């Protein structure tokens with residue numbers, strides 16, 4: 522599939538009634554600090570070059586972050602942490618991003634959300650995760666020929682990735698590799714190439730504010746990609 526065509530198709534998906542209502546409600550009501558900005562308010566497609574050797578799999582757009590900017594992990598505290606680390610690791614041209622036109626670009630990394638629409642309380646339902654899974658399958662197919670490693674931010678991204686690669690006929694170790702910070706497993710693509718699956722605690726404020734995830738821990742994972 523063509524990445525631009527896929528992004529265009531994803532951006533008009535309305536398959537999850539609850540998430541469509543929430544993403545549009547947030548985009549209409551806005552947060553006071555962003556009252557003068559347009560909100561994207563749609564599914565957020567992959568960000569970064571299609572031929573990137575590193576794929577970063579998050580969770581879902583933040584209501585006032587990517588649901589506002591239309592670009593994964595930009596415009597909120599989680600993104601500040603992630604982009605700072607990606608910049609230190611040479612994967613981003615800037616250490617942060619506040620709005621869609623600020624020039625941030627990913628270098629050798631592509632970021633996808635396994636659930637493409639902002640969910641209430643950042644918690645998608647099991648059904649919503651399943652409904653969005655085919656989009657990850659398609660993005661994985663675009664990235665696959667170029668991949669060296671897949672960094673999963675949290676267990677939802679890890680599980681979605683394992684399901685997607687299995688679906689695509691990759692070899693996954695048995696028993697299924699367990700998510701953890703710094704967890705690693707070797708996946709094998711249908712063409713016999715090895716790709717590292719790498720776990721990392723999610724860059725949510727729940728983890729970064731509490732010290733569960735430190736900059737050093739994040740840098741260590743990014744340096745291993």
Ligand code: SF4
Pocket residue numbers: 531534535536537540541564636637638649652653654656
């Ligand atoms: Fe479509 Fe995924 Fe958004 Fe559901 S979460 S409406 S499947 S893009």
